[in-house]
Amino acid sequence: MNAFMNFWEHIASWQRMAILLGGMIFFWLVEGHYPLFTFSWKRYKHAGVNLVFLTTTVILNILLGSITILACRWVTDNHFGLLNLFNLPVWANIIIGLLFMDFFAQYAPHYLMHKVKFMWKFHMIHHSDTKVDVTTGTRHHPGEWIFRECFTIIGVYVMGLSIGMYFLYRSVSAIFTHFNHANIRVPLWLDKPISWIFVSPNMHKVHHHYKRPFTDTNYANIFSFWDRLFGTFAYTDPKQLKYGLDVLDGKTDESLGYQLKLPFNKNIKTDY
Template identity: 35%
Template sequence: MAELRSFFSHHEDLTQVILYAGIITGLWFAEMMASVESIRNKWKHSVVNTLFIFTALPIQLLLTTFVVLISAWVTAHHWGLITFIPYHYNRWVYYITLFILLDLCEYIYHVTMHKAVPLWKFHLVHHSDLKVDVSTTTREHPCETCIRTCFLMLWVFICGPAIGVLILRQTFQSFSNIVAHTEFRLPERANKIVALVFITPNLHHVHHHYQLPYTDCNYGDVLSIWDRLFGTYGQLSKEETVFGIDTHMDEKLNANFIGAVKIPFQKFERKPHNQDIF
């Protein structure tokens, strides 16, 4: 057991990749079995999104090395916000507090990617997918992969988590992100209960609606409490939800890997919203 823990501690990114691959593959086949569209169309859509893995993985593996080094440093020097939390030496308090702190940090990161125009240009590649399914999880511009991991370095430095916390956090985060992008939605009654605490596919589908203000709703990563707390919680029925982003609704462009990678370097104007969330 100690050797297994040591292996995952030193191969945190490999752990996440294995988890990602297993869950995504399983859900992809489940979606395919339940889908009314042809296997050929689903395959073409998934291939474009899967190609982003080959740009993201090298960047992720390289930069995560620095995340691990920062984690080791803050732990050795008892650095970070966690040191100001009463009873932080208690394992339960330590893990739960850091999990919540890191989830808040990811909420801040997501809001920043939407509100800062230079960053939004890269993040909109993820939103440009006109059909959200489990493969959309991997649709991330390589520059955003770099930005996201650099933000993670900052959060680790500020909060002070040990590598064990990061492994736990990344495991939950990976599972949550994948499930949130799946085609499957929870029954409304179940969603009302689960969504009180967690981000569900129902909530995240609203975030992928093609128009503001819904695109700027439901930023939560694992927990939905931040959206409720900061007033970014929104609801939209399945019938009203249209995937994509209104500035980039060209099906041919979005269905082309090279075209999608070029999107941030092209001129466009983000359209203002003319409707309210509620």
């Protein structure tokens, strides 16, 4: 296990990018053969719009992600945070680290983005996609990345996350993001048991339903534990779902200019 963590402690940037893109390409190919929904759409055009948002996220991560890395170094050097208080086995640190970072970096900011109006206006871009597939997981306004990374840094300090644990969490979270958003057909007999512990594709699709209350459910990314604990878990047959948002014109979901300006558009009505 020490060798495993040593890999993540020294993982190269190209390796992290390979994991990000490799996972996306893998599920892109799978959903081409086993689609949940057969959309009438230009798949490459749809992906192109969403990948623009991925590009902005990568650029921000390069420019500002160093702040998070500095936080990881500080907590490690000063033995600060919960994981540094106890001499637990490496495997236990990994499980605890992933579980609680799923809360700090995903569940908590995601929940708030559905409850705080100005945060929701940025998060609407993610929900405005009417054809959810693996590329939808990368569809986040640059402003949303800042919200999420601020909460990630809080998690780093509270948990005492090392650089290796941070990179491991990021990679696992990316794979689950691809898995959960992919337009893949997963039978209920398989998907439901997965959702007892992890966030499954069918479970997350509920979150992308076009109107409440389903929109306000299933905020976690890796573990379904947090949604079950806080009463935000929901599950239904994904064939009964409709993607997008009821306050937006679905025809604008591939208009890049419209989407980037959406958080500042005062004509968009919202209940939050």
